[in-house]
Amino acid sequence: EAGVAQSPRYKIIEKRQSVAFWCNPISGHATLYWYQQILGQGPKLLIQFQNNGVVDDSQLPKDRFSAERLKGVDSTLKIQPAKLEDSAVYLCASTVAMQAYNEQFFGPGTRLTVL
Amino acid sequence: DAKTTQPPSMDCAEGRAANLPCNHSTISGNEYVYWYRQIHSQGPQYIIHGLKNNETNEMASLIITEDRKSSTLILPHATLRDTAVYYCIVRTSNTGNQFYFGTGTSLTVIP
Numbered sequence: 302e303a304g305v306a307q308s309p310r311y312k313i314i315e316k317r318q319s320v321a322f323w324c325n326p327i328s329g330h331a332t333l334y335w336y337q338q339i340l341g342q343g344p345k346l347l348i349q350f351q352n353n354g355v356v357d358d359s360q361l362p363k364d365r366f367s368a369e370r371l372k373g374v375d376s377t378l379k380i381q382p383a384k385l386e387d388s389a390v391y392l393c394a395s396t397v398a399m400q401a402y403n404e405q406f407f408g409p410g411t412r413l414t415v416l
Numbered sequence: 417d418a419k420t421t422q423p424p425s426m427d428c429a430e431g432r433a434a435n436l437p438c439n440h441s442t443i444s445g446n447e448y449v450y451w452y453r454q455i456h457s458q459g460p461q462y463i464i465h466g467l468k469n470n471e472t473n474e475m476a477s478l479i480i481t482e483d484r485k486s487s488t489l490i491l492p493h494a495t496l497r498d499t500a501v502y503y504c505i506v507r508t509s510n511t512g513n514q515f516y517f518g519t520g521t522s523l524t525v526i527p
Binding site: 341342357406409 | 461
């Protein structure tokens with residue numbers, strides 16, 4: 302079974318530039334999550350989708366971050382404009398459904414460096 | 417929000433059992449305990465989860481106390497490849513059954 306795919310793996314940009322990350326979840330997984338992991342910390346949830354609808358985006362800085370999952374499969378996370386404090390690893394995860402007994406599967410992440 | 421407490425770091429000799437503790441004293445009756453680990457530069461990897469009973473799989477065992485206020489992850493024969501940060505997570509039963517990660521335990525397996 303193929304895992305969660307993410308691209309790019311690494312990205313370096315200057316502050317005030319824009320950047321986008323892509324995630325392809327495991328086939329058949331209805332729930333998709335984006336996390337931000339700052340160095341030395343655990344992952345922090347940014348947004349959760351159920352199919353193509355948003356379940357929770359309360360932690361997403363909506364003035365600069367946006368995410369979509371238009372067809373309920375792939376998802377993109379965008380930052381516009383980036384700030385220095387956005388330097389982090391952005392992780393995508395998916396699960397077959399939202400029930401508490403379903404484990405999440407994580408992708409390898411995209412490491413963003415903002416200069 | 418993390419609802420769990422773990423020691424920041426632990427060492428374990430290669431070949432020995434690694435016992436990683438976690439306190440979750442405010443856990444609710446329908447909340448699961450999950451364990452993930454994260455090896456450097458990789459995404460978190462699922463290890464095991466449980467509700468009330470002890471669980472075992474090919475990677476580890478999970479021992480949950482009867483009052484469910486704490487648990488222990490056991491890696492029966494630690495290898496150098498088990499060196500990682502281990503996260504104990506209580507899966508909240510609020511909207512979306514989300515995970516809240518703390519800072520985890522950094523386990524170093526020593527040759």
